[in-house]
Amino acid sequence: MQKGKTPASLYLLLVLVMASWxxxxxxxxxxxxxFPPITMTSFRIFTAAVAVFIFLIAIGKFRFPTKRELGFIAAGSLFNIVLHHYFLASGLTMTTGTNGGLILGIGPILTAVLAAIFLREIISGVQLIGLISGLLGVSLIVLTGGQGLSGASLGDIYVFIAILSQCFSFIxxxxxxxxxxxxxxTAYMLLIGSVFLFGTSLVEEPNGLAQMGGHSGMMWLLFLASAIFATAFGNLIYNYAVGQIGPSKTAIFMNLNPFFSLIGASLFLNEQISWMQVLGFLLIIVGVILGSGALPELIRARKRIRTPRKVMDE
Known part of the structure; x- marks a missing residue:
């Protein structure tokens, strides 16, 4: 970790990222x-890239990558931006929200498995319990969302490819x-990914550029909020956390996405929240605390607070 950046603050930032996502x-x-989906997504990701580059230049972190680093950036952009967004957008149009949500819910476990294979990270018993608890919580939230669980379809395969691509990018x-x-x-990945997605949009949405105009100021404000807060700084903080605490511990926070999505749907789309979904959220919280390694950090932090008090009393 960097100096001045405590684990607790990073965990809090990840929770805020999940809220934005x-x-x-x-x-x-x-x-x-x-807006046309793929064209809009390419513009949103490009706007996010510009925002991240401005931020990095302001804090003096901008530089050009080496040839070796450029190879990793290209690979990360392919899996994290291009394949993930393309297959997710395509898959969700061919499957139910329930199926899609459940498949996306295996992201943390999938990440942990890939980290064990490629990074030789060890999955502890506590972390495994957290992963299972989080998956159960996601299942409760998604399965009680009003849509039935349907049989496997091409859309399900696409969504699985989307989450597999994203998880592999974390490695x-x-x-x-x-x-x-x-x-x-992150900045370079967003920039390269937006270019590839824009090229895809020219093929799949020939009239996409023409359809981007003529919208209200409120709609463009929502576009900018999505691009800057969720895409730009959400990806920036999340990928930073991957580099600091590892992909498997960071991915466990992804389980919070369905809950915050549920809150958003309740506030802005007037959808109802059931008690089973609340129970699912509690299971997710347990899963995040156990699976992310936050519990040991909280215990150590509490001990550090108590120790100076004892010294002062003596």
Whole structure:
């Protein structure tokens, strides 16, 4: 960890990122109803890239990557931005929200398995309990959301490819974190990914550019909020955490996404929250505390607070 950056503050930032990503699901539902999806996504990611580059230049962290680092950046962009966003957008149009949510819910476990294979990270018993608890929580939230669980479809395969691509990108990010600031890598990944997605949009949405105009100021404000808060700084903080505490511990926070998405749908789309979904949220909280390693950090922090008091009393 960097000096001045305590684990507790990083965990709090990750919770805020999950809140922005969860609420962004609601924002995206609104945006794709007005903009062509792939074209809009490429513009949103490009806007996010510009925002991250401005931030990095302001704090003096910008530099050009080496040839070796550029290879990792290209690979990370392919898996994290291009494949993930393309297959997720395509898959969700061909499957139910329940199926999609459950498949996305295996992200933390999938990340932990990939980290064990490629990074030789050890999955502890406590972490495994946390992963299972989080998955159960996600299942309760998604399965009680009003849509039935359907049989496997091509859409399900696409969503699985989307989450597998994203999880594999976390391994790439961790590998290059030793030499390249993951925040800078995020900026380059967003920029390269937006270019590839824009090229895809020209083929799949020939009239996409023409359809981007003529929208209200409120709609563009929502677009900017999604691009800057969720995409730019959400990805920047998340990828930074991957480099600091590892992909498997960071990924456990992804389980919070369905809950914050549920909150957004309740606040802005008037959807109802059931008691089973509240129970699912509690299981997710347990899963995050156990699976992320936050519990030992909290215990150590509490001991550090108590020790000076004892010294002062003596």
């Amino acid at each position: 969860g609420l962004n699901v609601t924002a995206t539902k609104v945006l794709v109803a007005h 790439i990010i961790k590998r290059v974190a030793r030499t390249l600031d993951t925040r800078l890598m």
